[in-house]
Amino acid sequence: MGKAVKKFDIVFSNPNGAFYAGQPVTGTVIVEVEETIKIRGVKLKFIGEAYVNFSDGKLKKSHTESIKYFEQVDLIFGSSKANIIGFWLW
Numbered sequence: 797m798g799k800a801v802k803k804f805d806i807v808f809s810n811p812n813g814a815f816y817a818g819q820p821v822t823g824t825v826i827v828e829v830e831e832t833i834k835i836r837g838v839k840l841k842f843i844g845e846a847y848v849n850f851s852d853g854k855l856k857k858s859h860t861e862s863i864k865y866f867e868q869v870d871l872i873f874g875s876s877k878a879n880i881i882g883f884w885l886w
Contacts, residue, residue, distance in 0.1 A: 803828035806840075825872065837874020843867050 808823040815821050825838065844865040851858050 800829050800831045800833045801827070802830050835874075837871050839869050839871050839874075841867070841869045 803826060805826040806823060807826065808821070810819075810822075821842070825840070827838065844867075845863060846865070847860075847862040849858065849860045
């Protein structure tokens, strides 16, 4: 981020940030800029994945698996040219 961006946060409504099948992902994107900047947009990238790692105590063998369920990019703000300044919530 450049010096003009004072704050950029994503705050989930669910404080632990974990969501389950069928549960809506909700939250707020907070952007605060100190001077006018030109942007093309603000995108959010969602990745749904699972990861597990465990050891078999008897055989002293480690098991690891990861699966990516989905990846999606959504434009939450944007146009071909936009000038923004101030405090923004999406």
